[in-house]
Amino acid sequence: MGQDQTKQQIEKGLKLYQSNDTEKALYVWMKVLRKTSDPGGKFRVLGCLITAHSEMGKYKEMLQYSLAQINTAREMEDPDYLTEGYLNLARSNEKLCEFQKTVSYCETCLNMQGTTVSLQLNGQVCLSMGNAYLGLSVFQKALVSYEKALRYAHNNDDKMLECRVCCSLGNFYIQLKDYEKALFFPCKAAELVNDYGKGWSLKYRAMSQYHMSVAYKKLMRLADAMECCEVQTSNYDTTLLCSPRLHLFDKFFVCSPSIQKAFPRYESSMCIISEIGNRLGQASIYVGVGKCWILQKEYDKALDSLQRAHDLAEAIGNKLCILKVHSLCEGIYRCKEQQDELREQVVKFLQCVEELELYCGMCGESIGERNQQLQALPCSHIFHLKCLQTNGTKGCPKCHRSSVKLGFV
Numbered sequence: 001m002g003q004d005q006t007k008q009q010i011e012k013g014l015k016l017y018q019s020n021d022t023e024k025a026l027y028v029w030m031k032v033l034r035k036t037s038d039p040g041g042k043f044r045v046l047g048c049l050i051t052a053h054s055e056m057g058k059y060k061e062m063l064q065y066s067l068a069q070i071n072t073a074r075e076m077e078d079p080d081y082l083t084e085g086y087l088n089l090a091r092s093n094e095k096l097c098e099f100q101k102t103v104s105y106c107e108t109c110l111n112m113q114g115t116t117v118s119l120q121l122n123g124q125v126c127l128s129m130g131n132a133y134l135g136l137s138v139f140q141k142a143l144v145s146y147e148k149a150l151r152y153a154h155n156n157d158d159k160m161l162e163c164r165v166c167c168s169l170g171n172f173y174i175q176l177k178d179y180e181k182a183l184f185f186p187c188k189a190a191e192l193v194n195d196y197g198k199g200w201s202l203k204y205r206a207m208s209q210y211h212m213s214v215a216y217k218k219l220m221r222l223a224d225a226m227e228c229c230e231v232q233t234s235n236y237d238t239t240l241l242c243s244p245r246l247h248l249f250d251k252f253f254v255c256s257p258s259i260q261k262a263f264p265r266y267e268s269s270m271c272i273i274s275e276i277g278n279r280l281g282q283a284s285i286y287v288g289v290g291k292c293w294i295l296q297k298e299y300d301k302a303l304d305s306l307q308r309a310h311d312l313a314e315a316i317g318n319k320l321c322i323l324k325v326h327s328l329c330e331g332i333y334r335c336k337e338q339q340d341e342l343r344e345q346v347v348k349f350l351q352c353v354e355e356l357e358l359y360c361g362m363c364g365e366s367i368g369e370r371n372q373q374l375q376a377l378p379c380s381h382i383f384h385l386k387c388l389q390t391n392g393t394k395g396c397p398k399c400h401r402s403s404v405k406l407g408f409v
């Protein structure tokens with residue numbers, strides 16, 4: 001298959017894909033992949049397969065195609081292809097919770113010299129890097145990356161990228177428990193979808209609704225949360241639906257008297273989430289299950305589930321999940337009056353707090369323990385909003401960089 005025919009067949013696949021005939025599109029593209037003799041065409045068709053598998057939630061396959069793509073780019077020795085290839089490798093690793101690898105592939109992308117695509121791709125690279133840092137609970141670096149990504153989005157007038165960054169910022173503030181901001185950013189994303197998203201993939205609407213529903217749930221606005229979920233249900237891939245649904249079930253079943261009903265939900269969510277390779281999702285399910293056992297005073301079962309969460313979180317490098325586990329274990333050992341174990345958990349918990357710098361540089365009190373409004377300075381250090389307001393414009397107490405205005409995220 002030569003260059004022209006390759007191009008034609010890729011286009012044919014794209015048309016099928018856009019009209020939601022995914023299976024036929026994949027069939028066409030796979031055939032191109034086997035038969036084409038054109039390296040550029042091979043690279044592009046691998047790109048199509050990567051996007052499609054990403055949208056289907058088939059991240060292990062996505063990674064396989066990304067590896068094939070980077071090999072093709074290496075053979076061609078073209079910096080543009082290499083940059084794009086490394087970005088796809090970074091994104092595949094991000095989806096599979098390989099956050100360290102994601103960061104290093106992103107750095108490779110940003111260091112590529114002499115590329116013409118970097119202006120368009122750097123924003124996406126920064127977004128992926130931010131997500132990876134968030135996965136590692138390195139909050140300040142995550143925020144720095146998101147701000148850079150937003151700047152690229154604004155400069156290139158790239159609304160799709162802006163929409164994705166807003167969703168990630170929603171997730172960021174959920175983790176730090178500033179639920180006002182956690183709702184604000186996905187609402188902004190939803191606005192972008194409404195204003196510009198006619199020709200966009202449906203996943204953008206679903207993504208913004210999902211992040212809104214998580215924030216509504218945290219704010220205990222359950223009716224609003226359900227409404228967002230319904231919007232998603234009508235137009236989103238079932239595999240990806242699982243995790244949003246899970247969050248809601250979590251809340252509803254813990255609130256209702258029949259906690260037992262939560263377990264089968266967790267179990268079926270666990271199946272899907274394990275299959276797509278989302279170990280961070282698995283860890284948070286184990287934490288949820290642990291909380292249910294605690295409510296039922298089944299402490300040994302709770303400890304067992306929390307241990308699993310701990311092991312997964314440690315393998316991924318997600319320190320925030322480890323911190324949560326220690327805090328829950330602390331409560332359990334207090335109830336069981338096991339003083340030695342209790343002390344051990346307290347020490348580990350405090351170590352995590354220290355490592356994560358989860359305290360406000362002004363009042364010294366914790367950040368992310370309960371719902372509080374936060375604000376970042378341009379240096380991306382994060383404080384309580386009320387502390388910054390009383391401090392005025394004296395600059396950042398953490399890094400001593402002077403700051404005139406507040407950062408915009």
Ligand SMILES: [Zn+2]
Nearest residue numbers: 360363384387
């Ligand atoms: Zn403070």
Ligand SMILES: [Zn+2]
Nearest residue numbers: 379381396399
């Ligand atoms: Zn600072």
